[in-house]
Amino acid sequence: MQEFFATLWRDFHTAFIEDNRWKYIVEGIQNTLILTFFALVLGVVLGVIIAAVRSTYDQQYERMTGPAKPFLAVGNWICKVYLTVIRGTPSMVQILIIFFIIMASSNNKMLCGIIAFGINSAAYVAEIIRGGIMSVDPGQNEAGRSLGLGYVQTMWFIVIPQAFKSILPALANEFIVLLKETAIAGYVGVTDLTRGANIIRGVTYQSFWPLLAVAGVYLIMVMFFSWLVGILERRLKKSER
């Protein structure tokens, strides 16, 4: 028994303390958070554009006149194709394509990762935003328009502020989903948290501690952010008038 604990301790020492290997884990946490955060930022930027094009098409196309009409139709078509492709293929495959085909000449692995996960996330963010906008009572839009406000003004002052309440928690959840998804970034060389564990495994020839530690760190991060989302949701509920 004593021997068992002694071995366990020795392995722990080898995995994290010897040669300051714990630094791989800390760097991994940092990179995973950076990757997730900026991928979500990119996802939100692209997602808002896609949602804007799709919602405008759905609500305005029939009444539209003038030169912008064919552009909107083409834009809507591109967005639809984008959503279909992104949601219809595994993210691992998408990431391999970005790394080894589209951005093959880039050495900045982190940037590639942010772009790959951002493009992937945008498809989901777009639907979150569209869903949030559609969840607002159509009477709100009609009330705005009947006062003489234009489509964009009505969206901006009336519909979007109300859509935010359902969009914000869903976006925060997307951050958590993305945090776990980025674990595959290690396969293309981003030194994220999972990759950190794999590096330690490679040099120490043992798996127990590195993998357990990484699982624990992911769990703690997810629980922490879920707790924050919970607070956010309660706050938004409270402000519901």
Place this chain on the structure above:
Amino acid sequence: MSDNIIQVNGLKKHYNGGEIRALDGVEIGIKRGEVVVIVGPSGSGKSTLLRSLNLLETPTEGAIIFDGVDINDKKVNINLHRQRMGMVFQHFNLFPHKTILQNMTLAPLKLKKMPKAEAEAKALELLKRVGLEDRANAYPSQLSGGQKQRVAIVRALCMDPDVMLFDEPTSALDPEMVGEVLDVMKDLARGGMTMVVVTHEMGFAREVGSRVVFMDEGRILEEGSPDEVFGNPKCDRLKEFLAKVL
């Protein structure tokens, strides 16, 4: 015809490629200062007609001439015309994330570029008229149904409209609150506002209606003064309808 502020000609609204004919050739003229009350069974096209007047519904066919301009023409900037037509909905449609005062001043601030102090003074003045000046900083959810509808009416009035459209403004209210909303509308009518009102409140129609219009199956079947329509109905459908509601 030229003194009509609204003239509707051959108005049709079809759904599902003509399978549903919500409006099937409506002709009506509305003079300045008139209070036109539209009655009819559920599904007869009353809301569709009212919502077509400010183009919340796009007609399938026909012309809606508002103050000399056919607003169903695609070249017309409908937003400018909507500023002159206030609308009150069955379910109030106040903006829940804005205070009563903000609800009322949003459009004047954004569209008329009115200074904030002026817009607020005007809103407070209107709130006073409907006895709600002390609720200016409340949110819609803190108001009763009757109060919400009174706010919805004065919110529309903030834009100084030439015409006010009402779609069953008291149908979603508890019975004890119907009176307070009708009183505001009667006041408005007596003040000379041009009004088009869809309602089941026959007492209101009798008291302030200049004309009652009976609709059925997307058409106007009969119209006339309240006394004529209620006292001496001609078509059978109207007689049937009145037997049910009176």
